[in-house]
Amino acid sequence: MKTSYKKGFTLIELLVVIAIIGILSSIVLASLNSARQKGRDARRVADIKQIQLALELYYDAHSVYPTQALYATNLVSEGFISTLPKDPSSNLSYAYAGLAPSGTTCTSYHLGAKLETTGHTALSSDADSTGGTVCTSPTTGAWVTNADVTALAGGDFDGTLAQIYDVKP
Numbered sequence: 001m002k003t004s005y006k007k008g009f010t011l012i013e014l015l016v017v018i019a020i021i022g023i024l025s026s027i028v029l030a031s032l033n034s035a036r037q038k039g040r041d042a043r044r045v046a047d048i049k050q051i052q053l054a055l056e057l058y059y060d061a062h063s064v065y066p067t068q069a070l071y072a073t074n075l076v077s078e079g080f081i082s083t084l085p086k087d088p089s090s091n092l093s094y095a096y097a098g099l100a101p102s103g104t105t106c107t108s109y110h111l112g113a114k115l116e117t118t119g120h121t122a123l124s125s126d127a128d129s130t131g132g133t134v135c136t137s138p139t140t141g142a143w144v145t146n147a148d149v150t151a152l153a154g155g156d157f158d159g160t161l162a163q164i165y166d167v168k169p
Contacts (some may be wrong), residue, residue, distance in 0.1 A: 044087065050085060051094065055111070061078070095113070109168065111167050115163055123165055
């Protein structure tokens with residue numbers, strides 16, 4: 001009499017293979033998440049530089065920078081930028097404040113974004129500003145005392161957080 005052997009995998013072998021696949025997939029997903037974060041950060045830095053260029057063009061045309069309330073409208077309506085970029089994760093506008101260091105008109109600004117990674121190369125050359133006097137009008141010289149950029153961005157935008165990429169003129 002012939003003994004017939006069934007061919008196939010045992011339950012233990014299948015469980016081991018499933019466990020190995022699970023471990024490998026978690027490693028791949030973790031790597032992909034890191035790459036996505038770096039990609040969004042690169043986009044944020046590029047967006048900030050694009051807005052910074054539009055602000056400089058605005059300054060060349062008007063000899064002042066726009067106030068926080070008007071900067072989005074003025075930059076787009078006057079053709080300095082086609083659309084104002086927004087954060088790729090939250091779809092919110094980047095933090096901006098027109099500053100009046102001398103207390104007269106918006107002669108400076110603070111613009112920035114919170115990056116997801118702490119080791120981004122752009123962080124070594126950013127402004128790391130701790131605030132300033134926010135102007136409210138580019139023409140009349142009105143300004144707000146004791147208001148700084150920290151209040152405008154919920155506390156993260158004061159230049160002390162390592163993940164904030166910020167620029168000034």
